Amino acid sequence: MTAETFRTIWQKPDDPSVVQIIDQRVLPHEYRVHDLHTWQDADTAIADMYVRGAPLIGATAAWGLYLAALADPTSAGVRAAGNALLQSRPTAVNLRWAVERIFRLVDASGDDLVERIRRDAQAICDEDVEISRGIGEHGVELLAEISRRKSGETVNVLTHCNAGSLATINYGTATAPVYFAQHRGIDVHVWVDETRPRNQGSQLTAWELARSEVPHTLIVDNAGGHLMQHGLVDIVITGTDRTTRCGDVANKIGTYLKALAARDNDIPFYIALPSTTIDWNTRDGVKEIPIEERDPEEVSHIYGMVDGKTARVRTTEEATPISNFAFDVTPARLVTGLITERGICEASEEGLLELFPEMRDA
């Protein structure tokens, strides 16, 4: 399987009335393709986290509305399904965006509603792949430059969490420059942070890099500083959930610690992001971005294999009090640059506005 062919959602080749996804809940222990026959199946897939990652959630909702139209090709039928889908993960911005985009299609005149929705769901996917491709094409230049400086020796990238293909439709965001480097024949290796508590690094990023045959090594989240002190990391690239107008970056908890270590060791620290995740209305990320606290069981329990079967294991004493903040904010001063689909810029209001001048007065 190469990065080119590995998408996370698609129509079943021999049956276009079925949409297929990878059941990410059971990765990496099982590769299970899951069929969506109805919009209710899509609803479950989003709510129960068969799929995760903002772009993929949006795409799954759009394909869900295609399935809804197949069953009931009326404006009312699609709208009812869409309103229900919006409840599956109420805080997912891309979910709302995708549903509203399909709603506009329903309102427009024209025949064959099913085919129009199918084409738009496909377009949502293709556009997301184009965004990842843009990030990859700009980001790969950073890796190419390091490779030249090292006379072709291995370029060591460190990443945190999964901002990979599995979070998008293809290529991912933080991983896109890596996949593009591999295609160019650049010798690249990825240090994969385990990413406690949900282990997206060890269970998703390591899985997808293996599928695409990108050399990688799993490390605990504690290890990055040591590796950087000893010259074993050339660049850090992570994704982000939200970037402020001034370049502060909210991402998976622990990203800030890696940014500090990168700065202390003069290692470039980049954030890869689709411009849709820039929040032009916030400035100070630490002060303004609310940080979600999640279920303590994400910390106390872990999913794995025992005797050839999957099991959920409690690793702590039952009574242990636990706090589980899901994200942290890396201040712009620690970010070397932002890799967007339009290019790379400084993590600052001026830097962002040079790439997105249309937001100057927004």
Place this chain on the structure above:
Amino acid sequence: MTAETFRTIWQKPDDPSVVQIIDQRVLPHEYRVHDLHTWQDADTAIADMYVRGAPLIGATAAWGLYLAALADPTSAGVRAAGNALLQSRPTAVNLRWAVERIFRLVDASGDDLVERIRRDAQAICDEDVEISRGIGEHGVELLAEISRRKSGETVNVLTHCNAGSLATINYGTATAPVYFAQHRGIDVHVWVDETRPRNQGSQLTAWELARSEVPHTLIVDNAGGHLMQHGLVDIVITGTDRTTRCGDVANKIGTYLKALAARDNDIPFYIALPSTTIDWNTRDGVKEIPIEERDPEEVSHIYGMVDGKTARVRTTEEATPISNFAFDVTPARLVTGLITERGICEASEEGLLELFPEMRDA
């Protein structure tokens, strides 16, 4: 159970021919007191990590030689046992120190070898408690000062790994100031880093703080930076495996990342250490201290409870390449101070030599 009464090794109250330890392998899921009847039992306890932590390993070896003398109260018998014990964990400095101390006793004249060794094993334990007490008495002043500044509001301490009672005989090193604060009635709360990959935080530190009724909250290693950014940490205190003459500190992997976050947020970062762990012959910790790489299965597998039974679970794909560095080095420039049994000093050669002037020409 209070901190006062909770020791990690003792003679069985109603049978002085038996030495008892806590089987730390099954914590926190089970509290199992394990009987040592023979020096071979002590050997197994050390080799199979029923006990860990340098001071406790040394004490277990000394008590093992008491058991050896009970079985064969001759110089030859004790020496044979001691030489075997030295192989149980060849790199443990305190193990060699304790065995050699007992050997000197064997060589000296006097009667009742068994009672002489028993008294010395007890002395080794009592001396270690005195070291922890010294660290506690000096370190508690830092917490008292913060408490005063906060007008008695909760003092939030963050710690990494287990430098607690369970690693020593009582009080621990990093935890000693906390236990002493509790005794003084200072309102103290500990953020406990999970400490991947071996989870000494979630499985040992959380356990012992609970036993001593010290308020605490378990967090993933990724969370500390976020807590510090938001004023939720007043001081960081960790232990150390080795401190250089210039104040660089080797400790559990990930300590360096917490030191960086503390510095970035102007939070005091202290290391608690018995002076026996100062290596007066090294200066630059990053360059000179070799960092052990351990079994990748420590990362890929985790120990926990499934359906009321303990189980070892694999959390990664079987083929995932893993790197597992056990320690990192925190440069002295990031360390606010060193808490020793003699007092608190700056993390520098001058600071250390003021407390230990006898090492000036060493």
